[in-house]
Each structure stands twice: as C-alpha cells, then as structure tokens.
Amino acid sequence: MVRKKGDVVVTTVDASRVVDEAVGEKGGEVIRTGVGDVRVASEMRRRGAVFGGEPSGAWIFPGSGMAPDGPMGAIMTLELIERSGTRLSSMLDSLPDYPVLREGIPCGNGEKERAMAVVRGALKEEFRAAKSVVEIDGIRIEFEEGWILVRPSGTEPLIRITVEGRNPGAAKEIMERGSACVRRALRSLD
Known part of the structure; x- marks a missing residue:
C-alpha cells in the first residue's frame, strides 16, 4: 500500500508492531486509533491515508470507499502477488512472527472507567522503563522486547490484555507482569 515516502497507513492500537516495521521500511508513517473500523476510517479521512485496517481483517481502501471491503482486499492481494512475482506464502514468511498472548479479566461494565x-497509573509505575506510552482506547506500553495493551472490552464485562513479544519468553514475561499488575489494581478498588 505504501508507494512513496510519507504515505500514511492507519491501524488500531492493538495491531502488531510488524505493521510499523513493514510500513517504516517503505518510508511510510503509521497512525494508530482506537479499536473499530469507524475510528480507522475517520482518521484515514483526516490524514489522507493510503490504507487502513485492523487485525480483525477489516481493510479499508480509500479509492473504493471508506468502509471495510473484503473483496477489494482480495483483489489488492492478488495484484500485489502479480506485481511482485512472489508467492503469497513467501511474502508472509519474510515477515517476523511475533507471539501474541491475550487475557480477559472480569470487570463490571459500570466499573470500567474507574x-x-x-x-493506567499502576501500569505506568510497573513499566516505568517503557520506550513509549500510548493512551488511546486504553493504554499501550511499548518496550524493545514487545508491548502490552490494556483496554476495557466494548462488548463484555472484561478488561482485555493483549501482549506481543519479540519471542515467546518476552511475551510471557510481559503478560505475567502486566496481568499481575492489573489484578492488583482491580483488587485495590474493593
């Protein structure tokens, strides 16, 4: 999707760092939004993005409309294969495969904001050596070895934790620390 330096790609806060790496290699810029294709489309309009999508598979191509378009995604994938002369499996094999862990911790819908x-405060303290903190649709804390996203579920009475690590050990360590921190913080509300 990125054809020239400065092209913008919009994705959600829960998307893999593989997106940042692949777009960055082509000279593009990644902008993150909260989860949901409506948020992605809105930010795409605002930024003049060349592509937007989220891990759920909702891909948005501004040339064909500002809504997820599965058939267009298939067409664009086939076009990429034809243009590159490379098998899709080879393209995918060239991308890093970072392990992702997920956990849901019960939290009543009426309690989520509090x-x-x-x-947020507990995680910032726990991970104070973080490379960056992004507070969009929860809190995403990034490190060299991975990242953690903690956000309230929009559909269930849960606080969701998503972790991506550069390797399984890093993912496990981040999840263990993050999950324990969230559980301690939630217990402090009682």
Whole structure:
C-alpha cells in the first residue's frame, strides 16, 4: 500500500508492531486509533491515508470507499502477488512472527472507567522503563522486547490484555507482569 515516502497507513492500537516495521521500511508513517473500523476510517479521512485496517481483517481502501471491503482486499492481494512475482506464502514468511498472548479479566461494565484510571497509573509505575506510552482506547506500553495493551472490552464485562513479544519468553514475561499488575489494581478498588 505504501508507494512513496510519507504515505500514511492507519491501524488500531492493538495491531502488531510488524505493521510499523513493514510500513517504516517503505518510508511510510503509521497512525494508530482506537479499536473499530469507524475510528480507522475517520482518521484515514483526516490524514489522507493510503490504507487502513485492523487485525480483525477489516481493510479499508480509500479509492473504493471508506468502509471495510473484503473483496477489494482480495483483489489488492492478488495484484500485489502479480506485481511482485512472489508467492503469497513467501511474502508472509519474510515477515517476523511475533507471539501474541491475550487475557480477559472480569470487570463490571459500570466499573470500567474507574478501573482503567487506576490500572493506567499502576501500569505506568510497573513499566516505568517503557520506550513509549500510548493512551488511546486504553493504554499501550511499548518496550524493545514487545508491548502490552490494556483496554476495557466494548462488548463484555472484561478488561482485555493483549501482549506481543519479540519471542515467546518476552511475551510471557510481559503478560505475567502486566496481568499481575492489573489484578492488583482491580483488587485495590474493593
């Protein structure tokens, strides 16, 4: 999708760092939004993005409309294969495969806002050596070895934790620290 330096790609806060690496290699810029294709489309309009999508498979191509378009995604994938002369499996094999772990911790819908305020502070303290902190749709904390995203579920009475690590050991360590921190923070609300 990125054809020239400065092209913008919009994705959600829960997307893999593989997106940043692949877009960055082509000279593009990644902008993150909260989860949901409506948020992605809105930011795409605002930034004049060349592509937007989220890990759920909702891909948005501004030339064909500002809504997820599965058939266009298939067409664009086939066009990429034809243009590159490379098998799709080879393209995918060339990308890093970072392990992802997920956990849901019960939290009543009426408590999520208060809970997330406490969780944000606790996570910032726990991971104070972080490379960056992004507070969009929860809190995403990034490190050299991976990242953690903690956000309230929009559909269930849960606080969701997503972790991506450069390797399984890093993912496990980040999840263990993050999950324990979130659980401690939630217990402090009682």
